[in-house]
Amino acid sequence: MTIEHHFHSPIQPPRRTLMGPGPSDIAASVLTAMAAPTVGHLDPYFLKVMDELQEMLRTLFHTTNELTLAVSGTGSAGMEACVVNLIEPGDKMVVCTNGVFGGRMADVASRVGAEVVEITREFGEVFSVEEIAEVVKKEKPKVLGIVHAETSTGAAQSLKELADVVHDAGALLLVDCVTSLGGMPVKIDEWNIDAAYSGTQKCLSCPPGLAPVTFSSRAVAAMDARKTKVSSWYLDMSMVRSYWGGSRAYHHTAPINMNYGLHQALRLVLEEGMENRYSRHYANHCALKAGLQAMGIQFAVAEDHQLPMLNAVKIPEGIDDAAIRSQLLNWFGIEIGGGLGSMKGKTWRIGLMGETSRGSNVLMFLAALDQCLLHAGYQLSPGAGVAAANDFYRTTITD
Template sequence: MTKIYTDLNPTERVLLGPGPSMAAPRVIRTMATPPVGHLDPALLKIYAEEQELLRYVFNTKNEWTFALSGTGTSAMEAAMANLVEPGDAVLVAVIGYFGTRLAEIASRLGAEVDKIERPLGEIFTVEEIETALKAKSYKVFGFVHAETSTGAEQLHVGEIVKAAHEQGALVVMDTVTSLGSIPVLVDEWDIDITYSASQKSLSAPSGLAPITVSPRAQKIIQNRKRPVSSFYLDLNLYANYWMNHGYHHTASASMHYAFREALRIAYEEGMDARYARHRQNAELLWAGLEEIGAPPFIPAEYRLPPLTTAVVPDGVEPHVLRAKLLNEYNIEIAGGFGALADKVWRIGLMGYSSRRENITLLLAAMQELL
């Protein structure tokens, strides 16, 4: 018997979770453009423009600035795999789930990993990190700028990076949620490797992971005596692919069309205006959540504009409300991680999703359901 497959017709959703965000219609339309070969001169021109736009959103002049063919986790692994060798000492500052993942990756690479941790919802002071860095000679220090699991922004980045460099450590910073919605100042902060993902505050489909590497880190990677443990994530090979157009892998032209268009939108809006839009819309959401009895979990001074954790009111079953939002209103939000699983909802206002009409719709729906 021949099986009949239905047409692809998924329900349209208002994506207000921790990612992916909604993609602008312009971005979606570009994906209908016929693909070309992965080394076609027309695509190489797109790559060059994409690199310029990535340097703009990262606020950097780094030569090694490009997108990996993979999700944000691929860039997290690439950052560690290219700097860390077996036996190296690595320090990771953990303020949530994704800091723990960064430490896990370093451990699997054979590093001697130390972690410093804050309770969920808190961030580190410069002094706490500085004290930890002085305890041992670390090769790499890693941390998450915007912790997606809690909605907290690690502040004082420039001072933290300076303290790490004074102790001789290279710095890896995760900006998977923050890039494109709050300032990420790679050159000003002197970060060694910074990475992100295409599907959150940059509002392209998932599948590409932007990464930028400082000249200091680039030199170390180029002069390694031991090959990078991952062939696919070897940044030397990626740089040769992007800069010299040597074969490395078969990239998706359609994904790069979409990502370049999303970056163009960010460029046209301007980063300062983009940061201001995310802040203004977040404040509107925060005020509305207070009014309906589901206040933000994170203190205002380090609360993330693109990702809010809202406290579940007493007596409310969080997963039932989420299911009703999805099934009755076509609105997606997410639950909490780990210890916060039944205590908070995670609401994303990232990129194209960060619009007043989405906030009004969500708050009205939540108020009715509550």
């Protein structure tokens, strides 16, 4: 017997600190859970894991929605799952686009035959309840889709009071919570949201690969009233939900080990406590902001709608976007994100999501950025960023 030699080295990733728009740093216990032995997708043990996942996801979404589960794909598959299950060909959908992910939602909807009405804002801006009320009153859509935390711009969309105007117009409210879930409140029931999707690789700090979704009874009724089959077999909730919830009928083979990882990631969220977790994200955002401002770096979105977990900042004049990001990666192992769409080359996106949101990372990043900017000849007072962040922590955090 001859043994062929393998050509590639085993997996051995470099050490990184993930401060981009996701994935975020993963806790060791989550990685360890992912490496637990695979069992069958109908194994009684795995069915119990699924039940526990649903329960923990409901807590996370602040909801009692029965139809709450993890779609077997990344966040964009969660977006597609929500849209294709709620929309039939010819249905009207209003999509609020103020960044890449609103635009993506409009694209997804148009592909399955929705009549899409897109209302747009400049990247980085947000929508008012009044302008949305006006549009839904006029358009009478079946669904209004909006992004809670625009990962491409760093803007936080307020959702309070939105459901009332959407429901008054007879529409369902669909919300993208990919980046917000686990890092700031996402109150599905209190805010009367009908459908929402997220991803695992942002503030949940689980590797990418699953998309938590939740549907209100109103959304379920709309799905039950469909006249046509869902365009996607893989994402058809009428079948997926019998596997997760009821008869346990085989649909597709669930990604077992990804679900193990999410289970442990959610345990960590609940162990920390949701309110504590939101406060931590907010505090580290404030510290980072204090530091950046002391370095003369400005945020790309207005003060009143900045996301705590994704900080989009303007690249200082004369500074080479790609060069600085390469140096951060190669000199310090720090990944941050560049701008997307109209913000490409103009902004950096600095993520402080989940496990990444720590004081030590804030200080390290500010210090490393100091080095890169000094190297590039940018005029700044060395150490001012770190000093300002430390000052924030010292004056606001009490044990």
